[in-house]
Amino acid sequence: MFQHIWPVLNITTRRCFHSSRALKSVPRKRSLARSLAYGLTGSIAGAVMYDGLTNGFENVAGAQRFLRSFAIGLSISVDYAWSLKGLQEGDGVYEALLPEIHLRSAKKLLAGCLANGGLYIKIGQGVAAVNHIIPKEYVDTLRQLEDRCLTRQPGEVRALFVQDFGAPPEELFASFQYEPIAAASLAQVFRAVTQSGEQVAVKVQYADLRRRFDGDLRTILFLQRLVALLHKNYNFGWIVEDLQGTLREELDFVHEAKNAERCARDLARLDFVYVPKVFWTHTNERILTTEFIDGCKVSDRKAIAAMQLDLAEIDRQLFTAFGQQIFSTGFVHADPHPGNVFVRKDPANPRRMQLVLLDHGLYEQLAPAVRENLARFWEAIVLRDHAAMQRFSQALNVPDYRTFAEILLQRPLELKGRGFSTRLTEQDLAYMTRQAKDHFDRIMGTLRAMPRNLILVIRNLNTIRSIALDHGDPIDRPRIMARCALAALGPARRTVRNFLWVTFRKLRFEFLLWRQSFHYWMVSNYLKLLTRVGRAPDTSHLMNINVAV
Numbered sequence: 001m002f003q004h005i006w007p008v009l010n011i012t013t014r015r016c017f018h019s020s021r022a023l024k025s026v027p028r029k030r031s032l033a034r035s036l037a038y039g040l041t042g043s044i045a046g047a048v049m050y051d052g053l054t055n056g057f058e059n060v061a062g063a064q065r066f067l068r069s070f071a072i073g074l075s076i077s078v079d080y081a082w083s084l085k086g087l088q089e090g091d092g093v094y095e096a097l098l099p100e101i102h103l104r105s106a107k108k109l110l111a112g113c114l115a116n117g118g119l120y121i122k123i124g125q126g127v128a129a130v131n132h133i134i135p136k137e138y139v140d141t142l143r144q145l146e147d148r149c150l151t152r153q154p155g156e157v158r159a160l161f162v163q164d165f166g167a168p169p170e171e172l173f174a175s176f177q178y179e180p181i182a183a184a185s186l187a188q189v190f191r192a193v194t195q196s197g198e199q200v201a202v203k204v205q206y207a208d209l210r211r212r213f214d215g216d217l218r219t220i221l222f223l224q225r226l227v228a229l230l231h232k233n234y235n236f237g238w239i240v241e242d243l244q245g246t247l248r249e250e251l252d253f254v255h256e257a258k259n260a261e262r263c264a265r266d267l268a269r270l271d272f273v274y275v276p277k278v279f280w281t282h283t284n285e286r287i288l289t290t291e292f293i294d295g296c297k298v299s300d301r302k303a304i305a306a307m308q309l310d311l312a313e314i315d316r317q318l319f320t321a322f323g324q325q326i327f328s329t330g331f332v333h334a335d336p337h338p339g340n341v342f343v344r345k346d347p348a349n350p351r352r353m354q355l356v357l358l359d360h361g362l363y364e365q366l367a368p369a370v371r372e373n374l375a376r377f378w379e380a381i382v383l384r385d386h387a388a389m390q391r392f393s394q395a396l397n398v399p400d401y402r403t404f405a406e407i408l409l410q411r412p413l414e415l416k417g418r419g420f421s422t423r424l425t426e427q428d429l430a431y432m433t434r435q436a437k438d439h440f441d442r443i444m445g446t447l448r449a450m451p452r453n454l455i456l457v458i459r460n461l462n463t464i465r466s467i468a469l470d471h472g473d474p475i476d477r478p479r480i481m482a483r484c485a486l487a488a489l490g491p492a493r494r495t496v497r498n499f500l501w502v503t504f505r506k507l508r509f510e511f512l513l514w515r516q517s518f519h520y521w522m523v524s525n526y527l528k529l530l531t532r533v534g535r536a537p538d539t540s541h542l543m544n545i546n547v548a549v
């Protein structure tokens with residue numbers, strides 16, 4: 001569930017996680033640890049009481065999950081506060097200790113997620129997806145959740161097939177391997193061969209998932225209300241409440257299968273994207289059978305190198321595919337974490353790569369007006385046209401266009417002295433951390449103002465951005481997205497006039513981008529020259545241009 005409020009958590013992690021960049025002073029950290037500990041204690045006590053009063057403590061496992069989360073949260077808070085007591089950031093001891101504490105804490109979180117399962121695994125996946133913000137130790141440890149096998153009751157899978165299809169898997173399939181090939185938050189995936197000889201992946205839901213889901217959802221809503229009482233700013237309940245329906249749909253594999261087919265239709269034009277075929281005869285609400293894909297995760301750089309595929313090409317296609325969904329079709333995969341994006345050689349042409357999109361449980365549908373205004377807003381960001389940014393932001397009901405742009409891009413709007421495509425520096429990251437801390441209300445206000453279904457779009461963007469960052473950020477992401485936005489804005493009817501209009505807009509866009517790059521190139525060379533002759537004036541005003549469109 002937390003993956004759905006991740007866009008918000010993504011921002012708040014900067015307040016809560018002790019990344020070496022985010023830590024400014026020890027006193028602040030101590031008070032954070034203390035308030036965390038108090039908050040957690042109060043919340044857990046309240047929640048257990050609430051569960052007891054409303055459910056008569058029927059759900060012992062639910063109470064256990066509470067207590068486990070509480071113990072882990074408390075132990076992590078205390079570890080940071082205690083181990084770093086009296087030390088200052090920048091000290092040798094402090095810097096040496098910090099990665100060790102990060103690693104210890106990440107391992108505790110991993111163990112907690114695995115023990116609690118279900119929604120808690122989603123939280124861990126969400127954390128691993130923000131690799132540009134949180135410490136490496138968390139990312140590396142929690143990444144294991146992307147396809148970690150969880151244990152299940154003996155005979156559970158067989159019983160589920162008998163209940164739902166009236167026969168065990170070995171009768172329904174020519175062969176069925178009971179050892180799962182992967183497991184995730186909702187299900188385990190098994191390999192099988194159909195009676196007609198096709199290799200398939202069979203995704204079988206955890207039997208108690210639906211029952212647990214309701215309890216966990218109630219609990220999280222209750223906990224967040226408590227947290228909101230203690231800390232007025234931390235009110236995320238509206239997001240969870242809004243997304244309840246979407247969350248429930250994710251439990252229905254028939255819905256997922258239909259989403260997969262729609263995604264395949266929507267992206268049929270992109271021959272570098274593939275969606276596995278659904279086998280409807282072996283699919284229902286809890287069991288999903290699809291064509292088996294022999295590929296590697298998009299994060300598996302070794303396997304990608306072994307296939308001699310190019311990371312930049314992969315990222316370009318990744319952003320183009322999701323850019324197409326966000327700006328053109330409006331039907332957006334909301335959970336494209338590396339476990340859900342496979343890479344393989346195109347079976348029809350082994351010299352080319354293909355992206356395979358898995359897990360179509362969670363989608364967001366954007367209304368045409370939202371899509372269009374978002375596309376125009378994105379184009380304006382890349383062209384640095386502030387008047388247009390303001391106009392299209394307002395059309396989306398968001399008054400603060402700067403904060404909105406920074407939430408979408410997760411980077412400063414102004415990269416002073418540098419081109420827009422330049423990679424983020426330590427100062428940029430520090431700026432984002434400061435923004436999140438100092439302007440938390442503004443960020444929350446912007447999130448509340450924007451169309452609700454953009455929350456999951458932001459989740460999509462954060463996830464694919466973290467994939468690219470992990471690849472060494474080899475492409476110009478904002479520009480690729482802006483090109484997708486521009487392509488989506490063309491009129492649907494194919495006439496000569498429309499063709500000319502679209503071509504003109506594209507040329508104008510490319511020219512403006514070229515003009516920006518040329519400007520930066522000229523200014524940076526001019527500066528270099530002045531520095532070489534011993535005269536380096538303050539010319540920052542030259543670099544901070546806005547291209548008027």
Ligand SMILES: Nc1ncnc2c1ncn2[C@@H]1O[C@H](COP(=O)(O)OP(=O)(O)OP(=O)(O)O)[C@@H](O)[C@H]1O
Nearest residue numbers: 182184185186187189201276290291292293339359
């Ligand atoms: N068609 C397939 N071919 C090969 N492997 C697959 C296929 N479908 C799923 N898998 C494997 O199973 C894993 C889990 O599948 P999937 O993501 O659909 O499950 P989930 O429970 O919805 O996961 P998530 O935690 O992402 O919500 C994938 O990461 C992948 O490794």
